[in-house]
Amino acid sequence: MDSLQLGSYTFSSRLILGTGKFSNADVMLDAVRSSGTQLVTVALRRFNRDMAEDDLFGPLSAMEGITLMPNTSGASTAAEAVRAAHIARELSGSPFIKVEIHPNPQHLMPDPIETYEASRILAKEGFLVMPYISADPVLAKRLEEAGCASVMPLGSAIGSGQGLGTADMLSIIIRESRIPVIVDAGLRSPSEAAAAMEMGCSAVLVNSAVAAASNPPEMAAAFAGAVEAGRRAFNAGLMQRSGSAVATSPLTSFLGTGA
Amino acid sequence: MITIQLNGKQETLPPGSTVETLLPIIGSDGKSVAVVVNDHIVRPENRSSHLLQDGDHIEILVFAGGG
């Protein structure tokens, strides 16, 4: 499988794993291991002495070949996201930042205006900006022009497991983009991840689908296989679908039978 | 004594406290936390010299699970 390039970073895995919603840190770490991922998302939280094992930095940074991509979840404005990004970089030492700004905690829909503004500022500061957005092709182009390292449109609402509900818009974004397109959010099954990769996505980010599976490490491995299969299929070039039915009165009779 | 806001909660500390002396009090080894005082990040090398003032807002942050 060909590698994924984000900024100056090269990844052989095209699966990005989120670390939220796992039953405990050990299961999460097992899932990270069996997924073969090299890029994992983490969130900034207030330190709490009673939940010291929640701190993931130690165990994740002890794992070989893992780059951290902190997100800005919790931010509801561009200014908050920029501040979170600065703190996150301090802690992770990684230039990656997943800009995630949702003003409404019920739906967790990304705010396009605040996301654009934060991404523009952070890209100028040298971050590898990975904005989580609705599947909006124009916003994707604007973010590309703003200097983002990728765009991460949602497949469907975050945590919904509704799959590639935005497939039509995703295919436009993929077709028009000059930066990697990573489907983030909404996937439930490995076959959906494979479908996203077959469409030409550069990578897939999953979290809930793995964390909420009965056996998260096994599901993480299944996603890894699906992402690889989808990418290889994309590289191999899918057969074209056969054309539509032939009209009853021929459209091309004016051409004659020709050579 | 000085009064500070720590992660949204009021705490009192002896005068002369620094960021470095604060961390063990709250149960952190200081290794994988970011400390923000009044919206300014205090880097690890400055923690011992950063004196805390009455009324400071302090945030101590870690990485937790997130997607």
Next chain:
Amino acid sequence: MTPLPDWLTEERDSRALASMLANSSPASLEQLAAESRAITLRRFGRTMSLYAPLYLSNYCSSGCAYCGFASDRTTVRRRLESDELQRELLAMKKLGISDILLLTGERTSRADFDYLRRSVERASKEMQRVSVEAFPMSVSEYRKLAECGCSGVTIYQETYDRERYEALHRWGPKKDFIERLETPRRALEGGIKSVGLGVLLGLSEPVEDALRLYRHLRHLGRTWWRAGMSVSFPRMRPQTGGYEPPFPVDDRLLARMIFAFRIALPDVELVLSTRESAPYRDGMAGLGVTRMSIASRTTVGGYDDPESAEKGQFDVSDDRTAEEFCLALRARNIEPVFKNWEPAYNGPSHTESTQTEREEKEPCH
């Protein structure tokens, strides 16, 4: 030698098109026609946008082996002076034409940038929409043209086969393949709203040319994503100068190309000129093509003086009047559209460069 850019040679981008154009394609011409027609109907409705070419000048400094206006031809050279241009514009308006393409040869002292700019300025006072098919220009020249009312630039690569290109363009400024390839980008950077690309079918192996043309369009579309784009399918006709096209394209292959481009590029204007015969154009109307030229004269001054015996750049095949042609379209339930925009929108586009390297505006005189 400058290597070819990756976007031109990267085959992955054009795989779907390649499979439709391949000899071994499982899709029959009839299947492609049906799909192309359905897409065209959805995206453009039952309309055909119409334009006419206006030859400003046939002076030329290049030696294109296939062209009737190449600088070694004995053709009488002339250019339209401003009063002649005005008469020509009025004659075209009488025919119902309000969307025009101004043409010149490669840059010469008789037909240089200033001459072209003055012509654009005059034409945009009379016409709803003015486009230009002339010599390659600099970004700042394109910006000046845009400010004077030019909203489209047509610039064909002719062929994307570099070796063939260099052999066919025997001398003159057009000889540089890469320079030509970069021209549409400069037009868009200069604020031109829409670019028209094409290959001159007959010069080189047509399928490979079509695939490279497609990749050029995709590259421009991704970079200049606000821009409009069109593709023309000029097929070599007998030329002044008697050049025999070495790779003739038959009716069915041309149709296959048009259908395949429509399927691969649902939103792009596809253009078919009066080089093609009346039955061919009528047959293709509604199946993929969305823009056609009408009542074309390919001589300098040909509208005001249609009886002139002068030889044009190429011979027109569909020589119906605008009225006859519109009647034929309507008979096929297609509405001819002369005005699809408002001249108020004809200013330069707002590209990134307008914000960053805004140049001194030169007043239009």
